[in-house]
Amino acid sequence: MSQTLINAMADLDESVLVAEVNALKTQGVPALEIIQKLQEGMNIVGKRYEEKEYYLSELIMSAEIFKEAAALIGGDLAAGDAPSHGTFVMGTIYGDIHDIGKNIVTTVMSCNGFRVIDLGVDVSTAAYIEAIKEHKPQVVGISCLLTTAFDGMKECISSIEAAGLRDGLKILIGGGPCDQTTADYVGADAYCKTAQDSVEYSKKLMGVK
């Protein structure tokens, strides 16, 4: 599928990107596949930032362009079941304000029949604990894009456990720099690479086909 889309995202070429998203929509390419390509483009943006080819202004611009593209396909993501499978509490861990990935996960989970409680970004451990007590979720998701926030996730998960709230609760983590090693380090039940992975994991957990 569209290398043009990946390049347009990586090069922050808004007009090509909008035209390409519209073309792919017209061809009937599924929304999640389009998001996947945009994410690949974002990874290149991240690499260019690391290599000092891009600066903070380009990171900010990438977020704006990504959101514009996501808005174009938003309606397609939103076609789904009525909520019935269970409750999913989700946030971005404290110290971290990245929310694009989190928002995709909450949209996709909600479209796949989960009641979603979105705690936002820079979420404290106390806010997670309060939400778990109030909403009694089966699954909690923590998004984290910064390696410097890994210890925050670890602290948050061990505090949830210390509060006696871990029984019967699964905790998923995700976000660019996370992997299975991160999940093991912070004490999560699983690492999910994409929003769709979180749906599959949660449906399996709830015994939903």
Ligand code: B12
């Ligand atoms: C856009 C962006 C920003 C924007 C964010 C805007 C916003 N509203 O979110 C802005 C400009 C604000 C920003 C700021 C910063 N950023 Co930034 N940013 C990025 C960038 C380029 C893209 C992130 C993104 O949106 N990707 C697209 C989404 C769709 O992907 P995703 O988040 O990974 O989510 C998908 C999956 O991972 C998964 N997922 C995500 N979370 C979860 C959670 C669960 C539970 C599950 C199941 C799945 C899941 O589902 C999503 C859909 O499939 C990344 C580079 C990268 N490769 O990620 C750097 C990056 C994350 N940023 C980085 C840095 C350093 C910063 C700053 C510190 C820069 C600075 N000097 O100020 C600040 C930090 C601010 C803070 N305290 O949080 C570094 C982090 C390096 C590191 N190792 O920690 C990165 C990796 C760039 C780099 N390579 O250097 N950034």
